[in-house]
Amino acid sequence: MNNLWQWLIAPFEYQFMQNALWASIFIAMTCGVIGSYVVLRRLAFIGDALAHTALPGVVIAYLNGWNLIGGALVAGVMTALGIGWLAKRSSLREDTAIGVIFTAMFALGIVLMSSSQSFRDLNHILFGNVLGVQTNELWMILGVAVVVVTILMLLHKELELASFDAIHAEVAGIHTDHLRTALLVLLAFTIVTGIQVVGVILTSALLVTPAAAASLLTRNLRTMMWVAGAIGAISAVLGLIISYHFSVSTGATIVLVCTGLFAIAVGIKHFTKQ
Amino acid sequence: MINYSGRTHVASVPGAPAVKIQGLHVSYDASQGDALAGIDVTIPAASRVALIGHNGAGKSTLLKTLVGLQTYRSGSIEIYGRKVRACHHRVAYLPQRGEIDWKFPITVRRFVMTGRYVHIGWLRQPQSHDHQLINQTLERLNLTNVADRIISDLSGGQQQRALLARAIVQEAELLLLDEPFNNIDPETRLLITSILAELQKLGRTAIVATHETSRLRDEFDYIAHLHEGRMMTLHHASDYPHFVVAESYE
Numbered sequence: 001m002n003n004l005w006q007w008l009i010a011p012f013e014y015q016f017m018q019n020a021l022w023a024s025i026f027i028a029m030t031c032g033v034i035g036s037y038v039v040l041r042r043l044a045f046i047g048d049a050l051a052h053t054a055l056p057g058v059v060i061a062y063l064n065g066w067n068l069i070g071g072a073l074v075a076g077v078m079t080a081l082g083i084g085w086l087a088k089r090s091s092l093r094e095d096t097a098i099g100v101i102f103t104a105m106f107a108l109g110i111v112l113m114s115s116s117q118s119f120r121d122l123n124h125i126l127f128g129n130v131l132g133v134q135t136n137e138l139w140m141i142l143g144v145a146v147v148v149v150t151i152l153m154l155l156h157k158e159l160e161l162a163s164f165d166a167i168h169a170e171v172a173g174i175h176t177d178h179l180r181t182a183l184l185v186l187l188a189f190t191i192v193t194g195i196q197v198v199g200v201i202l203t204s205a206l207l208v209t210p211a212a213a214a215s216l217l218t219r220n221l222r223t224m225m226w227v228a229g230a231i232g233a234i235s236a237v238l239g240l241i242i243s244y245h246f247s248v249s250t251g252a253t254i255v256l257v258c259t260g261l262f263a264i265a266v267g268i269k270h271f272t273k274q
Numbered sequence: 275m276i277n278y279s280g281r282t283h284v285a286s287v288p289g290a291p292a293v294k295i296q297g298l299h300v301s302y303d304a305s306q307g308d309a310l311a312g313i314d315v316t317i318p319a320a321s322r323v324a325l326i327g328h329n330g331a332g333k334s335t336l337l338k339t340l341v342g343l344q345t346y347r348s349g350s351i352e353i354y355g356r357k358v359r360a361c362h363h364r365v366a367y368l369p370q371r372g373e374i375d376w377k378f379p380i381t382v383r384r385f386v387m388t389g390r391y392v393h394i395g396w397l398r399q400p401q402s403h404d405h406q407l408i409n410q411t412l413e414r415l416n417l418t419n420v421a422d423r424i425i426s427d428l429s430g431g432q433q434q435r436a437l438l439a440r441a442i443v444q445e446a447e448l449l450l451l452d453e454p455f456n457n458i459d460p461e462t463r464l465l466i467t468s469i470l471a472e473l474q475k476l477g478r479t480a481i482v483a484t485h486e487t488s489r490l491r492d493e494f495d496y497i498a499h500l501h502e503g504r505m506m507t508l509h510h511a512s513d514y515p516h517f518v519v520a521e522s523y524e
Contacts, residue, residue, distance in 0.1 A: 040378060154397060158278075161388050164378035167369050168440075171341050172392040173279030173362040219379045219424045 011244035016131055021240055023133040024197045024254065026145040027190075028206055028232030033149055034190050035211035035232075036225045037183060041163050044208045045095055046083060046184065049102035051191045051203040053079040055109030058125050058195075063116055068125070069140065072195060076188030079105070084181035106200075128199035128251030130240075141193050148186050152225075159183060160221055197236070198251035205255040206232060213258075213265035231261050276396040279362055286364070287355025292448050292479035293317040293340065295506075298349035300332075300339050308347070309335045310503045317481065317496070317508065319354070319447075322470050324490050324511070325483040327500035333483040334370070336500065337450045340481075341367040353448060363392040366446035368437045370453050376426050382436055383408060383421040389440035404443075411439045415465065431462035438466055448479045455486040467493045490514050 011017045038047050054072040061071025079101070086097045124132065133141070152159070162169040162176045169176050187207075194203040214228035239254030246253075298313040310332045317323055325333050338344040340351065342359035351358050353365060366389070390404045400408075412418045415435045420428060428436060434454055441449050449470075455463055463486075470480045470493075482494070490497055494511045501507075509517045 164375040
């Protein structure tokens with residue numbers, strides 16, 4: 001028992017691992033909470049697109065010596081607003097327009113990366129670098145988590161209503177397109193912090209997988225949000241420990257643990273149904 | 275309270291009809307022509323009106339225009355003497371059941387509570403009098419035993435009753451119901467029509483789009499007949515179905 005405990009806590013003797021632990025817990029919990037809306041409103045594709053379109057923002061910030069997270073945030077928020085605009089005005093189907101834009105933005109990011117001669121530094125953006133989180137970045141991540149979760153709680157009843165009956169929300173006087181854009185902007189903030197843990201490519205997993213698992217375990221949205229947050233946090237902690245002991249990619253391990261918990265939720269759902 | 279639309283309560287004009295439509299033209303797309311063209315009708319307050327017409331005649335379009343979901347190209351609409359959407363809680367709209375995501379994880383009680391949101395507004399939570407009203411309405415609509423179930427567990431008739439409960443708790447003066455009699459059991463139909471009669475006694479008006487015409491004479495005061503979106507006539511229900519036959523040959 002003692003050995004197991006030692007095995008579990010050993011990674012966190014180091015300051016960088018403690019930073020990584022708190023950063024990944026905050027981010028995974030926030031992703032779980034907002035991810036519940038992503039799953040129920042079928043926004044998984046947009047979530048993936050927002051993560052990918054952050055890339056050119058990061059690269060441009062890097063090339064100009066600006067703050068990388070700031071660059072990602074600007075690109076993410078611009079994409080969120082652009083998607084809101086497209087959904088309202090374009091004659092294209094929304095998923096088609098998003099597919100065109102996000103692949104183009106991602107390709108632009110890769111072209112800029114390849115021209116910068118420092119591709120290896122930017123690998124962290126693609127695959128995450130939670131072990132490199134500094135204390136000041138940790139505070140920023142905590143700030144984003146508190147702001148996102150607080151706003152989601154304050155707008156909960158309107159977001160919930162607009163998610164299943166946009167017509168009634170409109171009749172009541174709620175501008176559902178503004179609400180959707182607000183949700184996408186919060187999503188952009190969440191994703192940009194998520195990129196630090198698992199990178200551009202795997203961020204949507206943190207959004208979708210815990211919430212999808214939670215949706216199998218509860219039929220109450222508020223409970224689903226907290227269960228998803230807890231699944232995300234557990235995945236983050238276990239992922240960090242496993243990746244430390246087996247010297248494998250931290251972000252990818254967190255995602256795989258998340259997927260394992262999803263499989264357990266599927267099993268629970270299956271057996272409780274019988 | 276912070277209102278959703280930023281608007282405050284606007285009182286009805288005393289003595290005004292529930293709905294007054296003049297020269298209404300509605301088009302979804304300029305290239306496809308008008309969905310409604312030149313509609314004129316006045317619907318008295320405290321009446322029950324069945325809105326009939328063929329599929330595609332524009333019944334749903336008319337209801338959506340009255341509630342402000344669909345803009346109109348020209349003409350005028352007054353709801354109790356005021357413009358459309360002058361006061362959000364005055365008009366309740368029951369969409370066709372297919373327009374709602376019934377798989378969403380929300381209880382019947384909370385679903386019905388969404389009818390109160392227009393009175394609650396941003397950043398506030400329902401108060402005890404809201405909960406009390408919900409309980410009374412759930413009981414009246416025989417939904418108390420399923421109040422804490424998820425809406426996906428409801429039958430078609432129960433879903434329709436939940437929609438009506440939501441409209442009732444909104445305390446609207448005008449109720450617009452889009453095909454509420456589709457695929458429901460006879461008991462639910464009877465319950466819905468008896469509640470519309472109760473609401474009428476309280477001075478409320480109901481306009482019900484329907485193609486279930488079997489009991490119109492008993493269940494409604496007036497019948498509004500919409501002809502391919504081009505003309506609308508209002509008749510006493512007792513004249514049904516003679517006027518429909520007559521108008522078909524005009």
